[in-house]
Amino acid sequence: MSDQYTEQIKELFKHVSVPNKNLDDDFRLNSLIFEDKDRDLNAVISVQSLNQIFDMLTELREENLELKLERAIWKYVPIDFADTWAVVMHELEDKKHQNEPIDDANLNNIVKDVKKKHPNLFLNIDDLLPSEIRHIG
Numbered sequence: 001m002s003d004q005y006t007e008q009i010k011e012l013f014k015h016v017s018v019p020n021k022n023l024d025d026d027f028r029l030n031s032l033i034f035e036d037k038d039r040d041l042n043a044v045i046s047v048q049s050l051n052q053i054f055d056m057l058t059e060l061r062e063e064n065l066e067l068k069l070e071r072a073i074w075k076y077v078p079i080d081f082a083d084t085w086a087v088v089m090h091e092l093e094d095k096k097h098q099n100e101p102i103d104d105a106n107l108n109n110i111v112k113d114v115k116k117k118h119p120n121l122f123l124n125i126d127d128l129l130p131s132e133i134r135h136i137g
Contacts, residue, residue, distance in 0.1 A: 092110060
């Protein structure tokens with residue numbers, strides 16, 4: 001019975017995609033698999049393996065946050081992305097020190113605030129339009 005569950009978990013690991021990682025290589029399945037009273041599968045794994053999983057999840061969360069932040073910055077058309085990124089990262093650090101939560105909604109608001117504080121970092125589309133078109137709306 002234990003071998004059946006081990007094979008099921010190994011099969012599940014094959015479908016987990018983590019960049020530059022192979023879970024089957026990184027996590028040797030030396031765990032105890034058991035079924036609880038609700039027939040749910042449970043596994044006992046080593047603390048080292050659990051720490052590796054947490055480290056990978058933390059890394060993936062940070063990469064995900066960076067991608068969302070990059071998208072939020074591009075939405076406001078930065079003149080120099082690297083400069084804008086640096087200013088936004090400084091603002092994020094300030095928010096972290098103030099223990100403010102950083103989520104998807106906050107990312108957009110942070111970039112919006114940076115645009116208000118530092119309009120020179122962003123392209124103003126109105127400046128590119130002829131004056132007669134700017135005043136239409």
